[in-house]
Amino acid sequence: MRVAIVGATGAVGHELLKVLEGSTLQFDELLLFASPRSAGSTLPFRGQDLTVQVTPEGAIDAELILASAGGSISKEKAPAWVAGGAVVIDNSSAFRYDPEVPLVVPEVNGEAALSHKGIIANPNCTTAIAVVAVAPIHRAYGVRRMIVSTYQATSGAGAKGMDELLQETHKVLHGQEAGAEVFAHPIPFNVIPHIDAFQDNGYTKEEMKVAWETRKIIGDESLKISCTAVRIPTLRTHSEAITLELERPATPEEVRALLAGAAGVEVRDTPAEKLYPMPLTASGKYNVEVGRIRPSLVFDGGIDLFVAGDQLLKGAALNAVQIAEYLQQKGALKARTQV
Amino acid sequence: MRVAIVGATGAVGHELLKVLEGSTLQFDELLLFASPRSAGSTLPFRGQDLTVQVTPEGAIDAELILASAGGSISKEKAPAWVAGGAVVIDNSSAFRYDPEVPLVVPEVNGEAALSHKGIIANPNCTTAIAVVAVAPIHRAYGVRRMIVSTYQATSGAGAKGMDELLQETHKVLHGQEAGAEVFAHPIPFNVIPHIDAFQDNGYTKEEMKVAWETRKIIGDESLKISCTAVRIPTLRTHSEAITLELERPATPEEVRALLAGAAGVEVRDTPAEKLYPMPLTASGKYNVEVGRIRPSLVFDGGIDLFVAGDQLLKGAALNAVQIAEYLQQKGALKARTQV
Known part of the structure; x- marks a missing residue:
């Protein structure tokens, strides 16, 4: 072949x-x-x-x-x-x-x-990273609503995105003003809530991709999903804060056990030892790091979690x-x- | 005096x-x-x-x-x-x-x-920034649930936090490994979902402060609030992605008009001109920038928005x-x- x-x-x-x-x-x-x-x-x-x-x-x-x-x-x-x-x-x-x-x-x-x-x-990279963690939870407990906020690396815009972050950061550290060609605004020490084109509904295409693609991959068009997609000054690995409303209540212990056996996932969730998902540890890794697994404070029986996955790899x-x-x-x- | x-x-x-x-x-x-x-x-x-x-x-x-x-x-x-x-x-x-x-x-x-x-x-700085945008919406439409994900600057840990970001970033750009004294892990080009101490419920104290303090300031203990508090490699200004479930449905146009007249808020919400809240523009400003105002995709009649506020000032x-x-x-x- x-x-x-x-x-x-x-x-x-x-x-x-x-x-x-x-x-x-x-x-x-x-x-x-x-x-x-x-x-x-x-x-x-x-x-x-x-x-x-x-x-x-x-x-x-x-x-x-x-x-x-x-x-x-x-x-x-x-x-x-x-x-x-x-x-x-x-x-x-x-x-x-x-x-x-x-x-x-x-x-x-x-x-x-x-x-x-x-x-x-x-x-889409953001979707692929979220779905390895969320799909097993959906199968076991039925996800009803999913709210995602992303922390996306510059390499999501390719090698030139990383280059721009490094070059422009160097400028700022030497007292010069940062410019922007790849991104809509200078990215060093900044946060840009704008990835891909804006749609008529006020969401960006990147944000809608997470909703459209998660539903298609999981195979459930009734899933309610919203996303805020944000570019931050990191090189590699997208992180995501995810809130899940569930049909059947789950405890953090149950979700941790479930994800420990899920393919493509590394549960990294020992806050007392400062172990949680981060670009620093997830970059270059095949598995998506999942942690900060805790009971939702807005949905009874729901779950909050944080994921970090190398978007050039799993994404x-x-x-x-x-x-x-x-x-x-x-x-x-x-x-x-x-x- | x-x-x-x-x-x-x-x-x-x-x-x-x-x-x-x-x-x-x-x-x-x-x-x-x-x-x-x-x-x-x-x-x-x-x-x-x-x-x-x-x-x-x-x-x-x-x-x-x-x-x-x-x-x-x-x-x-x-x-x-x-x-x-x-x-x-x-x-x-x-x-x-x-x-x-x-x-x-x-x-x-x-x-x-x-x-x-x-x-x-x-x-708390994160709370102060969120509440100037959310309180007017609560008064007009009744917030039921509020989900917050934060993008917090290193100066939230004081001047020494900013210094560590600048010094350690300089090291990384010169091929050295970044260290950490102020933060739990190296902060350059990283994301750390850990601010203040972890509580028994799996949330950090920073995250619970947003829930406790928002309820106390707004004066409504029935408000359901959850937060994911994340440190990112920026110098100044906290950004926050906020999802709101409302008792009475609101349109983005209504919320935009409401916030345009709210004290302490600058509506910055013209995506077509690449105008939305960012640390780059919000730093040094007294008003909190509010934008990305759009209909919630998970709560009928709810609202999503993005805020950026100088946490050393309003916060x-x-x-x-x-x-x-x-x-x-x-x-x-x-x-x-x-x-």
């Missing part, structure tokens, strides 16, 4: 290479594609230097394509890739709300991936590779590629 | 001097007190250099004392100050939950200050001086000091 990464030189592409290096996914060859600007450069993979090629116009000669070059490129090119026989796992938002396209977090709804028609969508590259691994384990990847 | 500041050399003390400089409060002399370590230093005030004295053991010869030297000093010394005839406006949490002590945000419950028995408590120094101004306007300060 040949695997292709489209958008190999971006922040997520970089993580895709690292995750694939340690992955159990069986494949013979890895092809790297990016924009003409990056073509010709090489990236190391399992001891070899792979040359980055320009993303071609039409089909790609690969059975699996991991696309992470943005929504417009996916929208434009994915149909040709699928027509060429590839399965596409797409990291953009281009196809997430298409009822024909499964939106998959393997720990939650892996089986949905099996019904794909060529494209499988990888969820993007890792989840995409896990979908591929799941398909291969189920024989679904091979079957299709041999058509 | 003589006014004394106890804790004059701290972050809040510094702001108290600045706010008093521009205040309408009438007084003849300003006395500055601090710990022996800071005694002898001078601070500029209205063109003079005032010498900082060691906080005395017993009474202070002043009619008004603005105390901002921490809870243990207030607890220990305030009774003697009151016995000596002073009115004490205390910025610590020492007396806030004493039913005999009014807890005051002048825009919300100024009249409560008039019933003091010597001590008036200044609320501390400014509110204390406003209480003093209110007392003087009502003749309550003079009346007491002439006893």
Whole structure:
């Protein structure tokens, strides 16, 4: 099997290479594609230097394509890739709300991936991180309402987001004024409650993605979800404060025990030892840290919690590779590629 | 009238001097007190250099004392100050939950200050900032549930908190590892969901302060409030994402109009022009910025909003001086000091 990464030189592409290096996914060859600007450069993979090629116009000669070059490129090119026989796992938002396209977090709804028609969508990073913690609680206790406030890292805007934070922070520390190109305002020592475009209802698209995508992945359109999405001056890992109203009351002890056995989750919840989720400890980790599990003070029997997950990993590259691994384990990847 | 500041050399003390400089409060002399370590230093005030004295053991010869030297000093010394005839406006949490002590945000419950028995408590910074926005909404529409997630600046831990952020960030930018003395973990490019001590219910004291104090200031013990208090790498100004369930449905337009006429609030809510509350714009401002006003997606007729307020000003120094101004306007300060 040949695997292709489209958008190999971006922040997520970089993580895709690292995750694939340690992955159990069986494949013979890895092809790297990016924009003409990056073509010709090489990236190391399992001891070899792979040359980055320009993303071609039409089909790609690969059975699996991991696309992470943005929504417009996916929208434009994915149909040709699928027509060429590839399965596409797409990291953009281009196809997430298409009822024909499964939106998959393997720990939650892996089986949905099996019904794909060529494209499988990888969820928004904030959603993927929240849903590994919330889905087990939903199954056991029935989530009715979910209120999320996010603390999102600059790498959510790609490598250039991180670069801007570092460069502009350096300026501030040397008495200069910080500028902004990637973000709407200077990000050093600031908080920007604005990620993605504003919608007619006053929410940003980032905020609505959390509502739309969580419902689709969990498979319950009755779930009431609201989100406030906020960019903060961190490099990596999104954190989220989550309040849950439950149909059946849960205690923190029950939820802690439940999540201790949940795939993709690391319960980190020993306040007396100052152990709780943080970017400092969650960055680079495959599992999402979950802690601050406590009884809701506004919903009887509800639960509050705090999560921190590396959004370049579980929120993007890792989840995409896990979908591929799941398909291969189920024989679904091979079957299709041999058509 | 003589006014004394106890804790004059701290972050809040510094702001108290600045706010008093521009205040309408009438007084003849300003006395500055601090710990022996800071005694002898001078601070500029209205063109003079005032010498900082060691906080005395017993009474202070002043009619008004603005105390901002921490809870243990207030607890220990305030009774003697009151016995000596002073009115004490205390910025610590020492007396806030004493039913005999009014807890005051002048825009919300100024009249409560008039019933003091010597001590008036200044609320927790996070609470003061939230309540100027929420109280008018409560009066008009009846808040039933309030869910708060905070984005708190390092200066909430005093000048030393800011210093640690700047110094340790400098280290990280130069390839060194960040340390932590003021905070529980390194704060540069990190998020720490831990402010003040953990309580038996799993919430921190900072989080419970928001619930306890908001109810006391608004005067409604039936209000259900929960908070997640999070320290982030900013210097100044606390931001808060707030979700409100209301008894009577409100539209964003109604709330915007209501808050446009509310004291202490600046409505900053034009997303199309990238205008919303941020530390970058709220720092140094007396009014609390309120924006991102939108319909709740989890409570029919409820409201979500985002606030940013300078916690050294409205959350501390400014509110204390406003209480003093209110007392003087009502003749309550003079009346007491002439006893």
